[in-house]
Amino acid sequence: MRRQRNRRRAARAALAASFAAGTASAAGLPMNYLTSAGAKGGLILPLTWGVIAIAVLVVVVISALTLAGIVRRRDRSADAIAAPPHRADASRWLYIGLPLSTVLLIVALVWTVVVLQRIGAVPAQAAMTIEITGQQWWWKVRYLDADASKILTTANEIHIPVGKPVRVQLISADVIHSFWVPLLSGKTDAIPGQTNVTWIEADRPGRYRGQCAEYCGVQHAHMAFDVVAESPEQFSRWLARQLAPATPPAGERAVAGTRAFEYRCGACHTVRGTLAGGTAAPDLTHLMTRASIGANTLPTNAGTLSAWIVNPQSPKPGNHMPVLQLTPDEVASLDAFLVTLN
Secondary structure, eight states: OHHHHHHHHHHHHHHHHHHHHHHHHHHTOTTOOSSOSSHHHHHHHHHHHHHHHHHHHHHHHHHHHHHHHHHSOOOOSHHHHHSOOOHHHHTHHHHHHHHHHHHHHHHHHHHHHHHHHHHHSOOTTOOOEEEEEEETTEEEEEEOOSSGGGOEEEESEEEEETTSOEEEEEEESSSOEEEEOTTTOOOEEEOBTOOEEEEEOOSSOEEEEEEEOSOOSTTGGGOEEEEEEEOHHHHHHHHHHHHSOOOOOOSHHHHHHHHHHHHHTTTTOBOBTBSOBOOSSOOOTTGGGSSEETTTTEEOSHHHHHHHHHOTTTTSTTOSOOOOOOOHHHHHHHHHHHTTOO
């Protein structure tokens, strides 16, 4: 008996350890919505688990009552067969299951409305306002400021200070998109001709993956972004660096790349400090400070930059950047210039 009890304890301990390991692993997933890393996510998380529990309970209760009604013993006597069915007896299980399910669903509805009310209003102490434009298939990010010289435009990587709520204005340049950072916030649509307002806040430093959550075309799956939460001091340093123009390139090859970029790419892209001033595509002034290109399609390095320049349709078919038919020398020059954009 003692040996059996010990085995049961060991089995329970192993099961608990396995569950804990699985939970820890899930917490590290980039798009995990069953944990939170911020004030807003912390308000949504209990509702998420609660609705899951209520849904499971409703399914279990209704299934159990249905099964009980099917398998319960029936009176097979001749008198019972000849007599008409008793309506109250036939409806007994319905009278039990329907009110119980209704009560549980009303609880879920009221709970949802309360949470939506709590997360809907942007905190009055918001540290800043960021305007985010969803486009096929990338995110334009503008840090707004009353001083026009301090308005920063970047793309696909959103930096925020830890512990401070950030107001987010969402718009769309083409079709409906949806802004979603599972660990920090629920989903908010970006709709053409309309500005929707939400907010995000991170309670610890980290890189949090976001994704367009509304199907918006062929490259919907490659319309991701990162929210980088860092200390207020680190964020201030990052912002000051991003506001500065690009450092003038050194070296003959990089200088030639600057001219090639202005001529070949400047109608769509901006690099502050050069003649390139296009607004149709991402601002590349500090391209090499971002972890990825193509809205999290490829990591940022010299090799992926060259591959993207030569044929952007290969890693991300259907995106709006054309194949420019560049010579190998032009590609090398552009690459030499782009890697200087720190």
